[in-house]
Amino acid sequence: VPSAPVLTSEPGTVFYDITIEEALEKAAKEGKMVLVDCHTSSCGPCQKMEEKVFPQEACGEYINQRFVPIMIDCEEERHAEFCKKNNVQIYPTYLILTPEGKKEGEIIGAKFDVDKFLDLFRTIMHEN
Numbered sequence: 001v002p003s004a005p006v007l008t009s010e011p012g013t014v015f016y017d018i019t020i021e022e023a024l025e026k027a028a029k030e031g032k033m034v035l036v037d038c039h040t041s042s043c044g045p046c047q048k049m050e051e052k053v054f055p056q057e058a059c060g061e062y063i064n065q066r067f068v069p070i071m072i073d074c075e076e077e078r079h080a081e082f083c084k085k086n087n088v089q090i091y092p093t094y095l096i097l098t099p100e101g102k103k104e105g106e107i108i109g110a111k112f113d114v115d116k117f118l119d120l121f122r123t124i125m126h127e128n
């Protein structure tokens with residue numbers, strides 16, 4: 001993936017506008033994991049996370065060093081199978097995948113406190 005198109009910008013979290021397959025490929029090349037933000041267009045807490053939490057510099061710094069973040073709308077037909085396979089039932093759900101596509105962890109529900117949100121990642125990544 002040359003330079004992948006982005007949905008959001010630094011200093012906050014940079015989400016890439018690429019497919020799950022492309023994200024896995026990019027993660028493998030960069031030695032990162034993939035973060036999949038599973039949301040729906042009608043999900044209020046999802047929108048609040050995208051407006052309040054992800055744009056924060058601390059969030060962007062932590063996530064972009066370790067992950068290739070992408071967003072998927074689980075109501076879209078093309079993502080239905082992925083969301084079903086990963087048992088995504090609550091929005092938002094954040095899936096952490098290895099570059100091979102194996103689920104390493106998940107964070108279910110919105111967390112509006114950035115420090116607490118990042119602590120959940122640190123636990124999954126065995127950093128604390």
